[in-house]
Amino acid sequence: MxxxxxxxxxxxxxxxxxxxxxxxxxxxxxxxxxxxxxxEAVVYNPVICLILQGRKEMTVGDQFVSLAExxxxxxxxxxxxxxxxxxxxxxxxxxxxxxxxxxxILRSLYEQVGEAVTEAHDATSLAASAAxxxxxxxxxxxxELMDAxxxxxxxxxxxxxxxxxxxLLSPIGGMLRKLLSVDSHASRIAKSIQRIRAxxxxxxxxxxxxxxxxxxxxxxxxxxxxxxxxxxxQYQKDLRMIEARTLLERGIPSVSVAGFEVGYExxxxxxxxxxxxxxxxxxxxxxxxx
Amino acid sequence: MxxxxxxxxxxxxxxxxxxxxxxxxxxxxxxxxxxxxxxEAVVYNPVICLILQGRKEMTVGDQFVSLAExxxxxxxxxxxxxxxxxxxxxxxxxxxxxxxxxxxILRSLYEQVGEAVTEAHDATSLAASAAxxxxxxxxxxxxELMDAxxxxxxxxxxxxxxxxxxxLLSPIGGMLRKLLSVDSHASRIAKSIQRIRAxxxxxxxxxxxxxxxxxxxxxxxxxxxxxxxxxxxQYQKDLRMIEARTLLERGIPSVSVAGFEVGYExxxxxxxxxxxxxxxxxxxxxxxxx
DNA sequence: ATCCGTCCTGCCAAATTCTCCGACACATCT
DNA sequence: AGATGTGTCGGAGAATTTGGCAGGACGGAT
Numbered sequence: 001m002x003x004x005x006x007x008x009x010x011x012x013x014x015x016x017x018x019x020x021x022x023x024x025x026x027x028x029x030x031x032x033x034x035x036x037x038x039x040e041a042v043v044y045n046p047v048i049c050l051i052l053q054g055r056k057e058m059t060v061g062d063q064f065v066s067l068a069e070x071x072x073x074x075x076x077x078x079x080x081x082x083x084x085x086x087x088x089x090x091x092x093x094x095x096x097x098x099x100x101x102x103x104x105i106l107r108s109l110y111e112q113v114g115e116a117v118t119e120a121h122d123a124t125s126l127a128a129s130a131a132x133x134x135x136x137x138x139x140x141x142x143x144e145l146m147d148a149x150x151x152x153x154x155x156x157x158x159x160x161x162x163x164x165x166x167x168l169l170s171p172i173g174g175m176l177r178k179l180l181s182v183d184s185h186a187s188r189i190a191k192s193i194q195r196i197r198a199x200x201x202x203x204x205x206x207x208x209x210x211x212x213x214x215x216x217x218x219x220x221x222x223x224x225x226x227x228x229x230x231x232x233x234q235y236q237k238d239l240r241m242i243e244a245r246t247l248l249e250r251g252i253p254s255v256s257v258a259g260f261e262v263g264y265e266x267x268x269x270x271x272x273x274x275x276x277x278x279x280x281x282x283x284x285x286x287x288x289x290x
Numbered sequence: 291m292x293x294x295x296x297x298x299x300x301x302x303x304x305x306x307x308x309x310x311x312x313x314x315x316x317x318x319x320x321x322x323x324x325x326x327x328x329x330e331a332v333v334y335n336p337v338i339c340l341i342l343q344g345r346k347e348m349t350v351g352d353q354f355v356s357l358a359e360x361x362x363x364x365x366x367x368x369x370x371x372x373x374x375x376x377x378x379x380x381x382x383x384x385x386x387x388x389x390x391x392x393x394x395i396l397r398s399l400y401e402q403v404g405e406a407v408t409e410a411h412d413a414t415s416l417a418a419s420a421a422x423x424x425x426x427x428x429x430x431x432x433x434e435l436m437d438a439x440x441x442x443x444x445x446x447x448x449x450x451x452x453x454x455x456x457x458l459l460s461p462i463g464g465m466l467r468k469l470l471s472v473d474s475h476a477s478r479i480a481k482s483i484q485r486i487r488a489x490x491x492x493x494x495x496x497x498x499x500x501x502x503x504x505x506x507x508x509x510x511x512x513x514x515x516x517x518x519x520x521x522x523x524q525y526q527k528d529l530r531m532i533e534a535r536t537l538l539e540r541g542i543p544s545v546s547v548a549g550f551e552v553g554y555e556x557x558x559x560x561x562x563x564x565x566x567x568x569x570x571x572x573x574x575x576x577x578x579x580x
Numbered sequence: 581a582t583c584c585g586t587c588c589t590g591c592c593a594a595a596t597t598c599t600c601c602g603a604c605a606c607a608t609c610t
Numbered sequence: 611a612g613a614t615g616t617g618t619c620g621g622a623g624a625a626t627t628t629g630g631c632a633g634g635a636c637g638g639a640t
Contacts, residue, residue, distance in 0.1 A: 064354070206597065216619050221598060233597060233627075255587065265630040271588060273627090283587060311609075496624060506592050511625060523624060545614065556602045561615060563600090573614065581640105588635075597626070608615075 002136045003070055009143040010097050016146065024152045027100050027160050028143060034093045039084045041242050041277070046101040048167060049073045050131055050139075054094030055087035058126070061229025065128050074127045074167065075101075076175040077190055078197060080227065080238035081126070099139070105164045110180040113168065123174030123186075125227055135166035139246045175227075188213040189227045192220075193238045196232065200239040201263040206232050241277045244270070248285040292426045293360055297342045299433040300387050306436065314442045317390050317450050318433060324383045329374045331532050331567070336391040338457060339363045340421055340429075344384030345377035348416070351519025355418050364417045364457065367480055367485060369518060370528035371416070371563040389429070395454045400470040403458065411462030413476075415517055430439035471572070478503040479517045482510075486522065490529040491553040496522050531567045534560070538575040545572045 014030040033054075050072045057066050058073075060081045067073055068087075088094035142159045145152035167173050168180075178186035192209045209232065210220035224232055237258075240262040247258045259270030259282070274282045304320040323344075336360055340362045348355050348363075350371045358377075365371075378384035432449045435442035457463050458470075468476035482499045499522060500510035514522055530552040537548045547571070549560030564572045 062352075103584080112583080204597090217597090218620075219618060222618095225598095231598065237627090264628085268630075270588090270627055275588080281588065494624090507624090508593080508626080509591060512591095515625095521625065523613065527600090554601085555615080557602080558616090559601050565615080583640075584638090586636085586638105587624105588633105590633085592630085593628105595626105595628080599622105599624070600622085602621100603619085604617105606615105606617085609613090610611100 002133050002140050003052075003131055005140050006050070006097060006136060006143065007095075007234055009140065009146075010052055010095060012163075014095075015142060025142065025146055025156065026150050027102075027156075028139075029098045029100070031098055032093050033085055033088050033095045036088055037085045039082050039279075041080065041082045041238070041245070043239065044075045044078055044079045044081055046103060047075045047133055048099045048101060048135075050099075050136070052095045053092055054085060054096075056083060056085050056094065056096075058083035060126050061225070061234070063124065063126065063229055065126055067128060070131050071128055072131050072172070074172045074176070076125050076179055076229075078193060079125055080235065080242060084246070091277065097139070097187055099163065101167070102160075102167070105161055106168060106176060106290045107180055109161070109165050109168055110177070113165075116179045123178050125175055125229060127172035127175060129172045132166075132170055132172075135163055138162045138166060166261055179227075185215070186227055188215075189220075189223050192224065192232070193228065193235070193273075196236050197239065200236050201241070201261075203263070204233055204236050226263045237273065238277075240264075241274060244274060244282070245278065245285055247284055252286075255286060258282060258286075292430050293342075293421055295430050296340070296387060296426060296433065296542065297385075298571075299430065299436075300342055300360075300385060302435055303433060304385075309519055314439050315432065315436055315446065317392075318429075319388045319390070321388055322383050323375055323387045324380045326378055327375045329372050331372045331528065331535070332369065333529065334365045334369045334371055334533055336367055336393060337365045338389045338391060338425075339365070340387045340389075340426070340489050342385045342387055343382055344375060346373060346375050346384065346386070348373035350416050351515070351524070353414065353416065353519055355416055357418060360421050361418055362421050362462070363509055364419075364462045364466070366415050366417070366469055367517075368483060370525065370532060383483060387429070389453065391454065391457070392450075396458060396466060397470055399451070399455050399458055400467070403455075413467055413468050415519055417465060418460035419462045422456075422460055424460055425453055426453045428456060452525050454487075455494065469517075475505070475513045476517050478505070479510075479513050482514065482522070483518065483525070486526050490526050490533070491551075493553070494526050496524055527563065528567075530554075531564060534564060534572070535575055538572055542576075545576060548576075 010030050013025070013028070014032055031049075039059075051067050051069055053069055055066070055068050057064070059065075060079055065073065085094045085277050138159050140161065142156065145156055145159070161285050168176055175186070178184055179190050181187060192213055195209065195212075196204065206220070207217065210217045213220055213223075215223065217229070221231060224230075224235075230233055230238070244258050244262045247261055252258045252261065255271060256267035259274075262270075264270035264273075271282055278285070300320050303315070303318070304322055319528050321339075329349075341357050341359055343359055345359070346357045348357070350369055355363065375384045395505065428449050432446065432453065435446055435449075458466055465476070468474055469480050471477060482503055485499065485502075486494065496510070497507065500507045504511055505513065505514075511521060512524075514520075518525055520528070534548050534552045537551055538545070542548045545561060546557035549557050549564075552560075554560035554563075561572055568575070
């Protein structure tokens with residue numbers, strides 16, 4: 001079974017990873033943890049994540065996903081998620097195989113595939129499903145290149161392309177297809193998302209975004225939510241909070257400055273929002289460099 | 291262990307229940323199911339529910355609770371929840387012991403206990419915890435009365451009062467105490483809830499409610515949410531939807547009429563909201579009497 | 581101990597976002 | 611044809627955000 005093979009390969013790969021595999025197989029990455037974690041908030045990039053061992057839970061907006069061994073998670077676009085590992089130990093660490101997705105590859109493939117694909121109607125930005133040999137099999141072939149740098153250099157990109165292709169056509173690829181389809185609602189929302197990400201420190205003008213996307217405000221909100229799982233402002237706030245947290249942990253002088261840095265004018269309010277998001281006050285995350 | 295004793299007693303009680311136990315032990319009720327259910331929406335009354343066997347999950351507003359054997363759930367006031375039984379079979383049915391709570395008893399006790407109680411700060415309307423002998427022990431004594439009708443008539447109310455007393459002082463009783471404390475925010479919200487329940491078919495005037503509760507709109511929303519887990523309008527909508535569903539299942543002539551009955555003017559919109567809430571269109575729930 | 585600055589929590593009003601809700605058009609089903 | 615379901619929109623109003631201000635907690639410094 002290909003899943004077993006992948007587990008085996010990933011152990012091998014993670015043994016080498018510190019050295020140079022990053023250069024040989026740039027798209028694959030093994031993530032490993034030996035203990036359970038509390039909820040952590042991060043921003044995901046487009047990625048497919050296959051759980052090889054352990055368990056993980058995640059929340060984005062209102063939806064909740066639970067992943068076990070053999071499950072895979074397809075993230076179609078940048079998304080602030082909150083996740084934790086719920087099953088991991090020194091003997092059986094949590095281990096996941098992560099493939100970064102390259103949107104330009106997807107786009108070029110989509111142009112070839114074109115409209116020949118049926119539209120999933122309930123596509124979500126966070127699609128989970130059991131691993132499918134259609135794309136795990138090329139993943140195996142990709143990982144097998146780790147010991148043959150020259151092969152990897154030539155064949156690697158080809159196999160990568162195949163993986164993208166399989167994902168694009170797979171049942172969980174619904175959101176990918178929507179995002180790529182030119183001028184679909186989803187793709188226009190994707191543009192809005194990029195705009196928010198580019199300037200999340202500035203105040204948000206939802207009206208402008210809606211107009212730029214060519215929708216009424218109500219439609220814009222609806223589509224935005226269906227793509228991201230949250231509202232525009234929430235999305236921005238999540239970005240701000242995650243940024244604030246890294247600032248604090250990196251040892252920014254004070255809480256107020258951190259709040260100001262990410263776009264809050266009122267430290268009071270920043271503190272309140274922060275506590276709501278992370279469950280404890282910003283001061284607790286401030287690096288104890290002093 | 292008292293939990294084992296309760297299990298035993300509840301099996302006995304449920305064997306008799308059809309006959310007359312309802313009159314002998316009016317406050318206790320055994321709920322039993324031999325199979326797993328899909329999510330169902332109902333309105334809970336104030337109640338303490340102790341899981342004797344099986345598992346249950348529930349959602350109210352944004353919080354999510356998972357209950358296993360030996361867990362108890364304290365519902366402090368009327369609340370529209372969505373729940374399902376996730377672990378039940380013919381051999382090991384889901385079984386729960388349910389005690390209705392009597393607010394007037396609680397109130398009279400609270401007057402005696404008065405301020406001698408420490409306030410829990412994170413009180414929620416749906417408090418879950420492991421069963422505590424402090425109140426399971428009197429529950430045992432209550433159930434043991436089932437074979438002695440005369441004893442039950444005299445001692446029953448006393449023991450009930452004791453159960454209420456223990457719950458009121460227990461760690462999970464935080465919300466109960468808040469609700470009872472005269473003129474606390476929680477108690478004023480409770481009044482608003484009653485007003486919504488009494489006239490959920492009419493359009494909602496949140497401003498009036500806030501004013502009646504003597505708070506600013508923002509404070510009102512905040513407190514309302516902390517007590518109920520949702521916003522006033524959501525709360526009303528949940529009531530409407532649950533009512534609509536029973537109407538449909540009872541065989542109301544048409545979908546439009548059902549929508550109109552619960553306060554919607556536009557059948558179009560009613561249909562959409564209904565699908566969002568229950569996952570399938572109102573027509574599917576319309577009794578197939580035709 | 582007393583002061584002082586920083587941070588946290590409660591409350592509010594104004595502003596903005598977001599959702600509701602009815603309207604209409606159109607596809608579907610029976 | 612009639613009833614129902616889905617997409618879109620505009621306007622109303624519900625809900626949240628935001629910043630301000632007051633009061634309290636905490637932790638150094640003096």
